[in-house]
Amino acid sequence: MTKFIVPKEIFHGLGSLENLKGLKGSKAVIVIGGNSVRKNGVLEKTQNFLAESGIQSAVFGGVEADPSIETVLKGAEIFTQEQPDIIVGLGGCSAIDAAKAMWVYYEYPESKLEELVAPFAVKPMRNKAIFVAIPSTSGTGTEITGLSVITDREKGTKYPIVSHELTPDVAIVDGELCASMPAHVTANTGLDALSHGVEAYVSNIADRYNDSLAKGSIDLVFKNLTTVVQEPDNLKARQAMHDASCMAGMAFTNVWLGIVHAMSHQIGGTFHVPHGCGNAILMPNVIRFNSKATEKYTELAALSGKSTADEFAQEVSDLRASAGVAGSLKEYGIDEKEWEAKLDSLTENALKDPCTLFNPRIPTFEEIKKIYQACYDGTAIDF
Ligand SMILES: NC(=O)c1ccc[n+]([C@@H]2O[C@H](COP(=O)([O-])OP(=O)(O)OC[C@H]3O[C@@H](n4cnc5c(N)ncnc54)[C@H](O)[C@@H]3O)[C@@H](O)[C@H]2O)c1
Ligand SMILES: [Zn+2]
Numbered sequence: 001m002t003k004f005i006v007p008k009e010i011f012h013g014l015g016s017l018e019n020l021k022g023l024k025g026s027k028a029v030i031v032i033g034g035n036s037v038r039k040n041g042v043l044e045k046t047q048n049f050l051a052e053s054g055i056q057s058a059v060f061g062g063v064e065a066d067p068s069i070e071t072v073l074k075g076a077e078i079f080t081q082e083q084p085d086i087i088v089g090l091g092g093c094s095a096i097d098a099a100k101a102m103w104v105y106y107e108y109p110e111s112k113l114e115e116l117v118a119p120f121a122v123k124p125m126r127n128k129a130i131f132v133a134i135p136s137t138s139g140t141g142t143e144i145t146g147l148s149v150i151t152d153r154e155k156g157t158k159y160p161i162v163s164h165e166l167t168p169d170v171a172i173v174d175g176e177l178c179a180s181m182p183a184h185v186t187a188n189t190g191l192d193a194l195s196h197g198v199e200a201y202v203s204n205i206a207d208r209y210n211d212s213l214a215k216g217s218i219d220l221v222f223k224n225l226t227t228v229v230q231e232p233d234n235l236k237a238r239q240a241m242h243d244a245s246c247m248a249g250m251a252f253t254n255v256w257l258g259i260v261h262a263m264s265h266q267i268g269g270t271f272h273v274p275h276g277c278g279n280a281i282l283m284p285n286v287i288r289f290n291s292k293a294t295e296k297y298t299e300l301a302a303l304s305g306k307s308t309a310d311e312f313a314q315e316v317s318d319l320r321a322s323a324g325v326a327g328s329l330k331e332y333g334i335d336e337k338e339w340e341a342k343l344d345s346l347t348e349n350a351l352k353d354p355c356t357l358f359n360p361r362i363p364t365f366e367e368i369k370k371i372y373q374a375c376y377d378g379t380a381i382d383f
Pocket of ligand 1: 179
């Protein structure tokens with residue numbers, strides 16, 4: 001027995017932002033990141049659609065990439081002043097995740113970040129406001145997930161707050177919002193979406209509901225990622241990638257991820273490798289390692305007419321290269337001495353990461369270390 005949790009309403013398709021007109025409420029606070037949503041007119045459109053339903057709106061701007069707890073507290077203060085009954089997270093995942101955490105502090109001002117990361121720590125939400133997520137990157141699937149990642153810069157730690165209470169009420173998946181993404185953000189976030197689909201598909205708690213969403217998302221990424229990197233204004237392909245990210249999000253929020261994420265979280269935190277880039281470098285070797293414990297990669301290989309896990313690993317490498325993303329951690333620019341000095345602690349932390357629990361093959365310390373080293377060197381492991 002299991003359950004499947006996603007937002008109550010998911011509007012998707014080009015122009016679907018317009019569905020904001022159907023929202024019920026009186027006051028919204030819109031949380032945004034940098035200026036891209038101001039420059040491309042999306043913020044203005046959002047405010048106009050809300051106004052058409054009689055909803056006034058205020059804007060909290062300036063959420064940085066990998067949002068900090070200080071930003072979250074500032075935003076929660078604005079929420080307390082403005083008393084919104086709708087929170088809108090608009091932009092990249094950083095803006096949406098920050099908005100989710102601000103929402104928790106608005107509902108429960110006494111919250112403490114260290115405590116919120118414990119299982120079941122988020123109390124029942126929606127006493128003051130509902131949550132609308134409108135992503136402008138196609139990668140994390142935060143519009144679907146019960147997850148918000150907040151950084152404590154003083155401690156140098158990323159805190160994942162995990163609770164289905166944080167699953168947005170409404171998700172709007174409109175590919176038009178993504179056309180302004182620079183090529184490197186498009187590539188990295190698209191490869192993140194691919195890694196969500198692949199890790200959810202082989203999760204040790206996978207089920208057929210999530211399998212079909214994960215497989216569908218992988219197929220879409222293979223068919224559209226190179227196109228959106230090369231033709232940023234191709235809206236049909238942009239919508240396909242946005243749908244892929246959303247579908248992969250539905251799968252992974254229900255069946256979790258594996259050691260690609262467990263290992264990538266460490267190299268992101270230590271060396272600031274962009275999340276999707278780190279995942280793409282790790283994925284082929286993790287596929288080779290996991291393929292001794294699951295047959296499921298052969299089903300993914302079949303999507304492109306291939307038949308083995310090794311061939312699927314190669315397909316992933318080829319897609320990464322065609323999106324212009326580095327092929328090894330060395331090529332990305334991590335200094336060799338620094339790498340050697342940190343390798344043991346990266347390995348230890350990857351083993352402790354909760355995602356490791358859902359991997360189809362539970363690795364040892366030496367195995368993780370071997371995968372890391374091969375991904376640093378850009379070689380293929382043979383287990
Ligand atoms: N909540 C989840 O489910 C989940 C899952 C995985 C990762 N994360 C977290 O998500 C964060 C990364 O989010 P992200 O990959 O969406 O990147 P991001 O939100 O940090 O955005 C990356 C950059 O792209 C810009 N940008 C975003 N959309 C744009 C657009 N349409 N046009 C032009 N510029 C645009 C942003 O301003 C920023 O400079 C990390 O903090 C990571 O830890 C969260
Ligand atoms: Zn990810």
